[in-house]
Amino acid sequence: EDQVTQSPEALRLQEGESSSLNCSYTVSGLRGLFWYRQDPGKGPEFLFTLYSAGEEKEKERLKATLTKKESFLHITAPKPEDSATYLCAVQAANDYKLSFGAGTTVTVRA
């Protein structure tokens, strides 16, 4: 069974204080690892898909990296508008379902 573990559960940052979120996973053959952002009361918003170890993707202040066992989401010089819950999910090679982690709730104080 696919497993996704995210840490920490919550992260409180000062504006401009860079940090990283971790997503550890086990899956029977990885098709893709996904990062989403979710604001309270809304559906997840797509950020990145990573397909193979060593791959990196960037979008504004966010950068996602992937190894064979984990992925990191780096937030550089965060702003209050980066406050959200960040969800990691994996998709197995033999399926299109997503298995989600519990998420990391990031709060950025001005």
Added chain:
Amino acid sequence: GAVVSQHPSRVICKSGTSVKIECRSLDFQATTMFWYRQFPKQSLMLMATSNEGSKATYEQGVEKDKFLINHASLTLSTLTVTSAHPEDSSFYICSADRRGGSKETQYFGPGTRLLVL
């Protein structure tokens, strides 16, 4: 980016009634859509996979007779919660699976908040 809509966004109903939630893919065709449920402070739990033109595939522990799924076209899937009870109150989110090309991923709808009294 891709857009997925859900209707209604919020519904309050009495115990025992049925509620239908629509999920539409607005700018691409989706042969597969997914339905999730999310309880407060928890992550998304997959309920079922909706396949256009065929029966839905339900996850273990999800009652197929209680959560009826219909995927009649490549842009519309519906979830009907039959004989709803207070324990069915939750946030229901659908996603549409976009395959092929540089935009391949699952795109999520805005969610439907269901409150059963």
